[in-house]
Amino acid sequence: MSETSTLARVTVRLKRAILDPQGRAVQGTLHRLGHDAVEGLRVGKVIEFTLPGTPEEVRAQVDAIAADVLANPVMEDVEVTLEPVPASEGETGT
Amino acid sequence: MSETSTLARVTVRLKRAILDPQGRAVQGTLHRLGHDAVEGLRVGKVIEFTLPGTPEEVRAQVDAIAADVLANPVMEDVEVTLEPVPASEGETGT
Numbered sequence: 001m002s003e004t005s006t007l008a009r010v011t012v013r014l015k016r017a018i019l020d021p022q023g024r025a026v027q028g029t030l031h032r033l034g035h036d037a038v039e040g041l042r043v044g045k046v047i048e049f050t051l052p053g054t055p056e057e058v059r060a061q062v063d064a065i066a067a068d069v070l071a072n073p074v075m076e077d078v079e080v081t082l083e084p085v086p087a088s089e090g091e092t093g094t
Numbered sequence: 095m096s097e098t099s100t101l102a103r104v105t106v107r108l109k110r111a112i113l114d115p116q117g118r119a120v121q122g123t124l125h126r127l128g129h130d131a132v133e134g135l136r137v138g139k140v141i142e143f144t145l146p147g148t149p150e151e152v153r154a155q156v157d158a159i160a161a162d163v164l165a166n167p168v169m170e171d172v173e174v175t176l177e178p179v180p181a182s183e184g185e186t187g188t
Contacts, residue, residue: 011140026141026164035159041143046105047120049135065129070120 004084005050006058010066011079013044018075055082098178099144100152104160105173107138112169149176 020042027041051058071078114136121135145152165172
């Protein structure tokens with residue numbers, strides 16, 4: 001088994017054309033607190049996990065997980081980043 | 095007024111010591127779908143917005159927004175990244 005693990009970070013954002021009521025509410029709160037210059041605020045999700053193997057070895061699997069399970073491709077865009085971590089650091093609990 | 099805007103990205107994660115039931119549920123789903131090697135899955139939030147000014151000019155304001163409004167420092171860690179964007183690109187709706 002590979003001694004390297006990969007930290008996968010999947011960022012899921014609503015597509016620009018989709019209204020984001022949560023983002024609008026947060027932006028309204030910031031405006032009321034005096035941060036009037038904040039614009040275009042959007043709230044997304046970031047899902048992070050580890051897999052054994054190098055980034056090259058796990059890329060196809062992570063892309064499939066991101067597109068098929070973690071995001072709704074009709075309404076959301078998804079971005080995947082992968083970085084190697086020593087295998088011992090990958091053994092974190094949930 | 096500055097011609098540069100800054101895209102601020104604030105990532106909010108539950109602290110490692112705090113249980114993440116949503117992350118545990120997603121990881122369980124991935125295991126049932128055959129992605130058994132996924133470990134340590136955590137779900138966080140990413141809040142993105144623009145502000146007029148350069149990253150240097152807005153850093154203190156964004157740090158204050160992140161720490162005081164967007165995250166609960168008792169339970170969550172917060173990470174801020176700033177990147178300059180042409181001002182015209184900053185004028186996006188919510």
